[in-house]
Amino acid sequence: MSGRISDSTVRRLSLYLRMLRDLERAGVEVVSSSQLAEPSGATSAQVRKDLSHFGSFGKRGRGYSVERLVGALQEILGLTHSWRLALVGVGKIGSALLGYGGLAARGFDVVAAFDVDEAKIGTHSFGLTIRPMPELRHVISELGVDIGVVATPTDVASEIAAELARAGVGAILNFAPIELAEVNGVPIRTVDIVLELEGLSYLLSEVGRRVASGAGA
Template structure:
């Protein structure tokens, strides 16, 4: 592999893998770079460039082996194993994540859940007992959680991320609407639903402005 791979490339690899899994279930044996490019909005050349970072996968005249490329991308993305997740914040977003079966199907297993609400602590949600934050470090050490998920109010998100880092997780996914910086080298990725909706709002408004100017 040559150099550091950009986040945009990694995201496209995930999209390629999603399509490849669909093709695999449909019984397809080979796929072309142009077919892989369609769902990601990339070009054939971009697909070939993305994959070339990790080796040579295509067969001249036939394209890529669907089964072979699925296994290769799973290995590249670290999905040939199961990742254990610790969730902090069992509100609406946290509860939705606990109840989402698609995580386990993709190799992400929520093994611990935490909250500060006394009414929730000690109860069970989707088969998982909710623990108090005072047990964060000991429970993560016991269950071996490697990824932390922050689904808390904005005002405590940074504090929770720092606590997860101290507890030993290697990466953090943040659902609080605030951009968090990595903590002592632990990468943090933020999912901001409002930010994404504002982006869509701009695109729709821009389309309306272009239509208006063309009238």
């Protein structure tokens, strides 16, 4: 592998893998770079460049073996074994994550959930007992948690992320609408729904501006 791989490349690899799994279920055995490119918004050259960071997987003029490329991308993305997750914040977003069966199907197993609400602590949600925050470090160590998930209000998200990092998780996924700094070198990825919606708002507005500009020409 050559150098550090960009986040945008990793995201495209995930998209390629999703498409390849669909093709595999449909019985397709060979796929071309152009077929992978179109649904992902990339170009065939970009697909070839993304894959070339990790080796040679296809033959010129013949395309890629779907089965082989699925296996290779699963290995590259670290999906050949399960990752253990601990969720902090069992509100609406947290509860939705606990109830989403697609996580386990992709190798991400939520093994612990925490909250500060006394009314929730000790109750059960999708097979997990909601635990109090003072148990965080012990449980993460005992269960070998790999990834911490922050689904808390913004004002405590930074504190929770720091606590997760100190507890020993290797990475953090943040759903609070705030950018969080790395703690002890633990990488943090933020999923900001509002930012994504604002991006879509821009695209819709741009279409409207183009239509208005064309009408006035």
